[in-house]
Amino acid sequence: MVLWSAAIGYDPLTLGISGLTTSGLDTNIADWLSKTPATSNDVAVLAIARNDVGGTFSAPVTTAFNSVLNKLIAKGYGKILVRGILPAGDRNTTWPLENASIQSCIATVNNAKLIFVDTSTCPVYVTESNDLTHPTLAGYITVAAYLVPKYKTALGIP
Secondary structure, three states: OHHHHHHOOOOOOOOOOOOOOHHHHHHHHHHHHHOOOOOOOOEEEEOOOHHHOOOOOOHHHHHHHHHHHHHHHHHOOOEEEEEOOOOOOOOOOOOHHHHHHHHHHHHHHOOOOEEEEOOOOOOOOOEHHHOOOOEOHHHHHHHHHHHHHHHHHHHOOO
């Protein structure tokens, strides 16, 4: 987050908690958002659902994801980049059903502020203890090099 934020001129604020599910985020996001200002010049990046993987989203995950999207919209962010789930570090698992579910949630909420950021072509990246999930510093650098141009395009930054 810090790597890409600095690269495109934003100060980062991370509300992520390792192991958090979409339902967990939905439960906590209103409290977290109440403690941070947001204007139409601010951008939110939603990168959630890896802890919910297992195919197409269940009804409770879909409901929670849509609720989170609506809470981010209500907060007043100018744009909300909704990142697809990153492939496993070795690229053997790319989460097509889960990413389709994310896109379906965006379509259901139907707000121009929501922009899907496709991650299906993210390159192989190094992970901690070869867990294929948590990037090392080198892995984060690889992922940032991939995401920065995608975020710039989504935000209309040359």
